[in-house]
Amino acid sequence: MWKGTQSIRRRFGMKQRNNARQNDRAKTRTLYMVAHDLSGPITVLNGYLSLVQDGSLALDQLRPYLPVMANQLEHMQRLLQVLLDTARLDEGRLELNLEPLDLGGFVESIVAGLRPVETLHRLVVDRRQPTLPVLADRVRLESIVRNIISNAIKYSPEGTTVICVARSSASNAVLDVVDEGPGISAANLRRLFTRFGRLGDAAAARAGVGLGLFLSRELARLHGGELTASSKPGKGSTFSLRLPLRTIEARQS
Amino acid sequence: MSRILIVDDEPDLRGMVRLILELAGHSVVEAHHGKIALQRLDEINVDLIITDVMMPMMSGSELIDHLRADPDRSGLPIMVLSASPHEIDNADHVMRKPFEPAELRHAVATLLSSDASG
Numbered sequence A: 001m002w003k004g005t006q007s008i009r010r011r012f013g014m015k016q017r018n019n020a021r022q023n024d025r026a027k028t029r030t031l032y033m034v035a036h037d038l039s040g041p042i043t044v045l046n047g048y049l050s051l052v053q054d055g056s057l058a059l060d061q062l063r064p065y066l067p068v069m070a071n072q073l074e075h076m077q078r079l080l081q082v083l084l085d086t087a088r089l090d091e092g093r094l095e096l097n098l099e100p101l102d103l104g105g106f107v108e109s110i111v112a113g114l115r116p117v118e119t120l121h122r123l124v125v126d127r128r129q130p131t132l133p134v135l136a137d138r139v140r141l142e143s144i145v146r147n148i149i150s151n152a153i154k155y156s157p158e159g160t161t162v163i164c165v166a167r168s169s170a171s172n173a174v175l176d177v178v179d180e181g182p183g184i185s186a187a188n189l190r191r192l193f194t195r196f197g198r199l200g201d202a203a204a205a206r207a208g209v210g211l212g213l214f215l216s217r218e219l220a221r222l223h224g225g226e227l228t229a230s231s232k233p234g235k236g237s238t239f240s241l242r243l244p245l246r247t248i249e250a251r252q253s
Numbered sequence B: 001m002s003r004i005l006i007v008d009d010e011p012d013l014r015g016m017v018r019l020i021l022e023l024a025g026h027s028v029v030e031a032h033h034g035k036i037a038l039q040r041l042d043e044i045n046v047d048l049i050i051t052d053v054m055m056p057m058m059s060g061s062e063l064i065d066h067l068r069a070d071p072d073r074s075g076l077p078i079m080v081l082s083a084s085p086h087e088i089d090n091a092d093h094v095m096r097k098p099f100e101p102a103e104l105r106h107a108v109a110t111l112l113s114s115d116a117s118g
Helices: A002-011 A014-053 A059-090 A103-113 A138-154 A186-192 A201-206 A212-222 B011-023 B034-043 B060-068 B101-117
Strands: A098-102 A122-127 A133-137 A161-169 A172-178 A226-232 A236-244 B003-007 B027-031 B048-052 B078-082 B093-096
Touching (some): A014 A059, A014 B011, A059 A138, A059 A212, A059 B011, A098 A103, A098 A138, A103 A122, A103 A138, A103 A172, A133 A138, A138 A212, A186 A226, A212 A226, B034 B060, B060 B078, B078 B101, B093 B101
Parallel strands (some): B003 B048
Antiparallel strands (some): A172 A236
16 A cells, blocks of 8 residues: 555656645544544443443433433534535535524524533623524534534633624624633634644644534535634634525515 | 542543442542643642543643642642543553543552552
8 A cells, every 4th residue: 555655646746746645634634533523422422331231330320321421422413414514515515404594593592502511601692683584504503603602612711701792794694702712813813714723732732623613614605604703812702603684575485 | 439530621521430430439529621620639639630631721731741840749640531542641541532431440440559559
């Protein structure tokens, strides 16, 4: 296999060789990232099952842990969705199932569904308009919103506030997720939405952003919208999702 | 009975490790990242630290560096729970995820007994 790789490389020009190498590295990183993200849920599920199997835990004592196990399975399902969507995106085959939704109400329901353990932060939803009608894919929109809210929670100290502002701006419905975290440097802001745009050095060791923000931005764009970030180091960051507003007039049929 | 500090940002994983250790007769304290772990250690004494690597605010490696540099705590046994293929060289033991409860119990017993004898 090594010899094969060598002979192929010899036939390539310098540029293709570099591109191929970058691609290889990117793929390797994806594989590691997927392995890493899977290892948590597998450890948890396997742990409880093994405790029952080795007799440390009676079967009926497992019942209180079923919600945790279900949560870990959901986690794996979301990861599967990210992988499939990323692959579909590569092939240009990602299709949205659009339906009319109210962005403010949608965000509020997601925040209400977050488990108490995730809310060592104060989570506030500020709905500036009674309704913000958009056409969106429910599953993909949830994935974008969850992604930016969970990043805000993950990267800011507990006890601080994360505000989700749902507002309108010109012809857009906008969700701003504002945190009081350490902020993101200009260099890292540029890398944030790239395919494997983890943050540099120490931040990278703390947690991988991985495919999440890359996919979220691509999904926002498929909706005709955009996902952007701004930050004041030391003060906090704001992630803004924009989706085209659907006015009543536009909602025929 | 030994007291063990678990440091992991995943509450479900902390809960599972806690259960394994409590069923094995240990008492457990939790922290969800390195900085909280250091605060806990100011309040209480523990016999062993089990830490994840990738965590927000302060990673497992940064936590270990802190502890190793502290003369009062440099001898505290530390086990790392790692899903990373890369080496972690400053821990006393590295447990690769996913692991079996029996492996964890065994490694914990070994670290606690070597700590007591040395």
